[in-house]
Amino acid sequence: MGSDKEIHLKTKLLQLECHFTWALNKEDTDLTDLLNRLEEQIDFDLGKEAGIVRTYNSLGFVKFLLGSHDEALDNFQRSVKLTKEHHGEDCEKLLVVSYGNLAWLHYHMGAYEECESYLNKLKEIKEKQPLGKYPEMLGEKGWIYLKFSSTYYERAKECFRQALELEPEDGELNTGYAIALYRIDSSDKLYTPTDSPVIKQLRRAIDMNPDDDVLKVLLGLKLTVYKKYGEADSLVETALKNSPDHPHVMRYVGKFFRNQGSVDRAIALLNRALEIVPNSSFIHHQLALSYKTKKTHLLRAGSHHSKGAEIQRIHNQLIYHLEKATTLRPSFVLAMNELALQYGDNRETSKAEQLFQDTFIVAKEKNEAYQLVNFTYADFQLYSVKCEPLAIKQYKVALKMGPKTTVGQKCTWRLKMIAKRRIDRNREDGEAYGILGFMHKENREIHQAIECYEKALCYEDNEEYLSDLCELRLSLQ
Template sequence: MNDFFRRHRVAILWAVLGSFVFGSIILFAFNRIFYYRRGRPQGPEAETVLVAGGEEFDRATLDQAYRNLLDTYERFYRSLGLDFDEQLAGSEGLFRRETLRAQAAEGLIYQVIVAQEARKLGISVSKSELSRAAEERYQEYLKSLGVTEERFEEYLRLRGQTLAQFKAALRNQVRFQLLEKKLKAYIVGPIEPTEEELRAYYEEHKDRYRKEPEKVKVAYILIKEDEELANQVLEKAKAPDADFAELVKEYSQDEKAKENGGIIDWFARGESDLPWDVEGKAFELDEGEVALVEYGDDFYILKVLGRKPPEYKPFEEVKEDLKKTYIQEKEREKWDAWRKEKREQIQLEAKDPVLAAFIAYGEGDKNGALDRLLAAKQTMLDPNLDYYIGRIYEDLYLDVGKEVAELEKKQERTEEEEEKLNELKEKQEQYKKKAVEYYTAFAEEGGEGDEALYKRIIALDPRNAYALTRLGDLYLERELYVEAERWYDQAVEADPEMVEAIVGQGNVAMALGTYDRAQDRYRRALELRPDDNMLKLKLAEALLKGDKLSEARSLIEEVLSASPNNDRALKLMGDLLMAEGKPEEAIGYYERAVERNPAWDYRLALGDAYRAAGNVDEALDVYESVKNRYPYRYEPYARLAEVYKEEGDTEEALFWYEEALKRTADTQVKEALAKAIVELAPEDLKARFRLANYYYQNYKYSAAIEQYQYILSRSPNDIDA
């Protein structure tokens, strides 16, 4: 996001200013850069959080300024087709929110500076001037919206505002802007540049007035994947009597280039078909110079045939525009310097320690921000503090890294520089460890551990098994099994005894149906934690899925011996007995499991056991109860359909299959249900068409075609089929 704001800084500022000047969004009239109190807030909102130049701001005022700032960014992002809410999501969003809150506070501080300095200088806005400007602005609002005052008043009323409130807010806004404009004119004063100053400015910013860009004309030879040959051709091309065109014909592997001697006629930067690095080299060479440029596996031998310097508009032609630009820049420089000076001088107290830290951070005082956050951690219970602290330690790590890189660039270093380099490296390592420590604490203690956070940890510590594992867990939750396994594998490579990562590997294998692999991973985890009942049951389930019933039984019995009421073990014992064809015995275990944990899957398993034992009424009762308790799960509906199908009640079975189909988004499940419906109603062409579509979505094209062909055999004119 910081890069985004740097790239679009001017556009954002104009978007903000535009909201004041043009007023196309009505709600922007309230509490923008100025502050406007509608009444004294009560409770926590009345708490003073900021004192600037003796002016107190309560939490409600800061919150309003913050919401207005968010509103501005949201509308600007929307104008670019982007979603600003994404910038506030997850762990990254936590830090960004506080940064923006500090920016909102800076807006309030700026208002105080303008108001107080204007008062000192005797600058004010007369009532008549204010009334005239406010009325003009108000009419601009109505015109921009294309509405009458009556319709506008109704619009405000529907939003709980009155026209009087709106006008009062608008008047405050206009008062501040007029005051700011007058103060700026006083501080900046008249600027009258001399001819000499303008000519110097012209030379310094000549590129702004370029009429034609710099251009070159080149010839090139392309040699693919043969560096030795490329160097040989380079030597021939550098020879004083070399015929470059002949060398192109003989050696170039670009057939199109051979037709014209490899020549690319005059072009500016970015206009040729050459790779960017190769083109850039052409502009570095003198006319007649030859050079070899490596690009991937290819080698380009370049010769510059000619150069044309850029052409500029004459000074006299641009003088008036240049003068305006010069004056605007000087005005901005003087105003910005004055603002900076006054900002440094104003007495400021941020009573909220997090706000104080982020104000310091915005000023570039990262160590000051860190000190405030570390102190806040001693008195506050905010779980996000660890993340904020981690971010600042990471920033400090990166800042020191730049200093290290600059020193390491030097071919020769003095003894003093060598000593400084070692100190910086030691400090860099400390910052890195601290960043990882606080990030990890944030993730472990109820923070928003997300992909961005774990990738930050991994960027700092590529072999951090904890972060690698947690990243694998996130991908596993999203059912992105290949990605999950990749991160788990890296975690185990970093720490072969990272049990959570080994279990993760097993979980991925279970999801993919590779039960031998799952068994291997769970066995390894059990070697490291031999008394872990959860791992024993995971292994038992993998063995059960892999038809290794006796091994599964011994593990389940071992767990039940130690923990007779373990609901998971009871459930797995029921599954084992079902696999052995003993539903009557399974019922008892399932009933005990359900007593301890009435989860939907446990209850469905009980219903399945009743059904397998021939107790259809009991099975139906169970399925009905699960359906009523979990009306949005497809499974109980599908079970009811299966029972009625077995009972020969086709109509009832079809009804429940259709209900099940409505309650799942999984196309694999949809396919299975649609297939069951077609089996019961083979002449239902709509059902067949639906099944064909699910086959298609699941990439089963032959099966889809088979259904389409069946439909066409019954209805040859079916356009969709």
């Protein structure tokens, strides 16, 4: 084929709506973990034709990214076959994404005639019914964004929002929108349970999909934030009764039990879920967090000496499940971060240090949980390494990333604790007052910050304090 013809084909391909044009960057996800999750999805979407068709399309794209072109072709063709089987002849617009994927795949395989054939099919569909942005395509786009990476959740939300403007009564689209809102929602303090957008959308999606037990558990989890425990318990127990062996239900119910203090019940449920999906990094991570909670309960109960062997057994389980989670998904930032901290607690400081450095790289590249990693590393320096100066430096770095976040508030508390402890030992500790000044400055508590910096400069000649003090005074003018 001549290069002019190839350029002409590529120009047409770039105008398509499919996985190849949706800016899905393989660097933003862990492809092996995504592959496992998509394969699980097929097993548990039996009876949900739209979900299976969608998953085969996504699976084909992941196979392509992994270099398995023949397997990619097989999955794309399965999506076409299933669509035709379930919708008959009146399914052309439902094939637009699949045909687009097939056109792109044949182009990459050098099968240019087949590529052109699919482009012609798409042209015929468009001539019969001008498509523009239609809800089925927007929905499929939203679902792959939800599945691919947390960095794409906002894009997913927007896709579902646009799709619902076109088809407001569609159950699948309402479900997708509810899940997208749930995953990105951090506005609990801004709303009541009656006007929370995510709670409203979850209720709407449940009304349209009364058999969707995952939605019920998500609503239960969200209601506990507002202390609506009675309704939350009822929703979760109903979901577990209706879907006792569905791993997605089990994993979220496990999280619910842990949050509510029923740690042993959470552990038992999640262990049973692992028997169904042994390669789930998410379930291994949830199990690890459950063991961490159980260990904390035992330590707080003062059982350290009488139950030393039990605590060590729980700690070993905690480490085991974190190592499994990070093995199954090597870029699992939250699991990596927690594992590094646990290595520190286990006095394996060099191992912890190396893992923290790896976690910093992954978190920064993925733009995921970077503030949390900085905070956790500060805790590691303070409690495991006993290096207070480096801990203070790291708490400051994390606090600057967002003082109003949950992590930011924890940084504020840690810095205040360190400063107060030092001042109790020495009322003339200029650096301690400087720490308080920085903490108040970042939290926009201007008058308190000025007062602390003035005290700091009484005991320590520091250009940074002076510069911050001048800046704060100017801000009041």
